[in-house]
Amino acid sequence: MSVQGFVDIIQGPLAQYLAISKQIGGVVASHSDIVHKAFQAQLDYITLASQSRQPTQNEQIALLLPTSEQITAIQEFREKNRSSQFFxxxxxxxxxxxxxxxxxxxxxxxxxxxxLNNTGQFYTNRVLKEWKEKDKKHVDWVKAWVQALTELQAYVKQHHTTGLVWSGKSAPTGACAPPPPPGCPPPPPILADMPETADASNDRSALFAQINQGENITKGLKKVTAEMQTHKNPTLREGPAPFKAPQQTIKSVGAPIDKPPSFVRDGKKWLIEYQKGNQNLLVENAEMNNVVYLYKCTESTVIVKGKINSITLDSCKKTSVVFDSLVSSVEFINCQSVQMQVFGKVPTISIDKTDGCQVYLSEESLDVVLVSSKSSEMNVLVPKGNGDFTEFAVPEQYRTTVNPGGSGLTTIIVENKG
Known part of the structure; x- marks a missing residue:
């Protein structure tokens, strides 16, 4: 039943996702082929679990390798196609x-x-926003993928509530199983084959002669000094540190990819990626329909001259952006300790899954709309007019109650007075 339940997912919503991906074509179709391989690799793993005992950690690492390789390939394919309209x-x-x-x-x-389904929905919402008025196929594509993960969650909850069930008794086998351990070492040589060194009676005579030395038997012993005695040297009582076997861990799913820094202009897009400690990043001579996209930049500063359409900071840390004016918005996604300052106009500021965001506004931008979700430590600094700023914290805590009669909910901000 466990295996068949997973097959139903592959033949149901996943098959629909694959079919629509082929209709969209291009990188979406190519990407879906790798996704299909990842699900097939997991099907093989679940089938093995239904037939075998639980593997050791080393065996599990080898058995999970096909799935892990496909997940890595899926993520690397995205990285190679950042300029695609289907990003x-x-x-x-x-x-x-x-x-x-x-x-x-x-x-x-x-x-x-x-x-993980919720994490992906940030981008599926973007797909819906961009394509729902252009092509219904993309709306159906989103529904099929979200449904595939929703049914995966229901499947796991029903068949593997506390973890993957290994229901067999035999050792895991198959193409992805680790090689068997080396055979036993050869037996020790038989005593009969060993050369005879001396007669046993001679050995006993020599032993008794050593014992009968009397006081002379201790002449060859080394004297124990004070620093060798444990009661006079406490450090000797500590003993050696206990041995700890090196731990092997399963290859993490979706490990971060570190690449050389890049700063390129691709048509209307300015792509600034993997910058580290660079405080002199300058975007100038940009047009009003241009967008600036920062990805995985660390401890860097970007200055944007002129008026452009929008700016996005994705997965950046300790990074600042300074700009004149925007037509649309500035977005912070999955960031940590970031800052922005606007000298002109910015209609919207979006902060999503970000911890630590300082927003410096200008006199022209006091009518800005700030939208935040799943974020913390957000502060807006409003100019006083004398060069100083007044700092306001964006609320993070709310209190929700049910309206009388169950007609709905009422939510209010809970101010932190501490």
């Missing part, structure tokens, strides 16, 4: 495909699948 499609899959790692999670793997 949000690729990101939706890449951010949520680690849900297949539920097989290593216990005691509650189903919530793990749900969490």
């Amino acid at each position: 949000n499609h690729l990101s939706a899959i890449s951010e949520s495909i680690p849900a297949l790692g539920w097989v290593t999670v216990s005691p509650a793997p189903a919530p793990y699948v749900q969490e």
Whole structure:
């Protein structure tokens, strides 16, 4: 039943996702081929679990390798196609495909699948926003993928509530199983084959002669000094540190990819990626329909001259952006300790899954709309007019109650007075 339940997912919503991906074509279709391989690799793993005992950690590492390789390939494919018009499609899959790692999670793997599904929905929402008025295929594509992960969560909850069930008794076998351990060492040589060194009676005579030395038997012993005595040298009582065997860990799903820094202009897009400690990044001579996209930049500063369409900071840390004016918005996604300052106009500021964001506004931007979700430590600094700023914290805590009669909910901000 466990295996058949997973097959139903592959033949149901996943098959629909694959079919629509082929209709969209291009990188979306190519990406879906790798996704299909990842699910097939997991099917092989679940089938093995239904027939075998639970493997050792070393065996598990080898058995999970095919799935892990496909997940890595999915994420690397996204990285190679950042300039594609379907980048949000690729990101939706890449951010949520680690849900297949539920097989290593216990005691509650189903919530793990749900969490990864939610992570990908940030990008599926972008797909819906961009394509719902252009082409219905993309809306159906989103629904099929979200449904595949939703059914995966239900499957895990039903069949593997506390973790993957290994229901067999035999050792794991198959193409992906680790090689058997080396055979036993050869037996020791038989005593009969050893050369005779001396007669046993001679050995006993020599032994008794040593014992009969009397006081002379201790002449060859080394004298124990004070520093060798444990009661006079406490450090000797500590003993050697206990031996700890090196731990092997399963290859993490979706491991971060570190690449050389890049600063390129691709048509209307300015792509600034993997910058580290660079405080002199300058975007100038940009046009009003241009966008600036920062990805995985650390301890860097970007200055944007002139008026452009939008700026996005994705997975950046300790990075600042300073700009004149924007037509649309500035977005912070999955960032840590970031700052922005606007000298002109910015209509919207979006902060999502970000911890630590300082927003310096200008006089022209006091009518800005700030939208935040799943974020913390957000502060807006409003100019006083004398060069100083007044700092305001964006609320993070709310209190929700049910309206009388169950007609709805009422939510209010809970101010921190501490």
